[in-house]
Amino acid sequence: MKPLIAPSVLAADFANLQRDVEMINQSQADWLHIDIMDGMFVPNISFGIPVCAAIHRHAQKPLDVHLMIEQPDRYLKAFKDAGAAHIAVHIEACPHLHRVIGRIKDLGCKAGVAVNPHTPVSLLQDVLMDIDLVNLMSVNPGFGGQKFIPHTYEKVRQLRRMIDERGLDVLIEIDGGVNEETAPLLLEAGANVLVAGSFVFNATNPPRVIAELKALGNLA
Secondary structure, three states: OOOEEEEEHHHOOHHHHHHHHHHHHHOOOOOEEEEEEEOOOOOOEOOOHHHHHHHHHHOOOOEEEEEEOOOHHHHHHHHHHOOEEEEEEEHHHOOOHHHHHHHHHHOOOEEEEEEOOOOOHHHHOOOHHHOOEEEEEOOOOOOOOOOOOOOHHHHHHHHHHHHHHHOOOOEEEEEOOOOOOHHHHHHHHOOOEEEEOHHHHOOOOHHHHHHHHHHHHHHO
């Protein structure tokens, strides 16, 4: 299976956001990854619902919305209305996670759960059958361009075993530090969605970088 590639617009040029979205439209990317930060759950503020809606107006790829916010259930419908195809919430931010997953599904979106680097994937065992993807944070959430945390490889392997043993069809998405060195190892460990921000948007030729990530599936 070829990996799904989801460039993160957190690393795009906000003064030329439409241009960068249209570049992704023309590339081999599969999704557009949207990082929403509230300055509370993470120590940074990115952008909110109006910017998500503006991106959606120009995007030809599904919006993969990652809510790094407290009490995300307050905003699920708003992000659905702003164009989200997938919504991932953090396990650490949801004391009633099963209820939130159900609400995402009821809205007609794919439901994801994001997991911080310090959080064991074993905590997903009681909701794994209810979700479509797991977003494994391979950096501490809140800022782009951070250094990849190597323990992520083992967490991917653990999660892959959990999914396969249950016969589930759940995607493993990696968010943070994806580049030409980490990507092949992540795919080998069992990941199948790669979020890439700085690695794509800081490149001289972003579409080529996206194509090279996509081609890694040929090595499997």
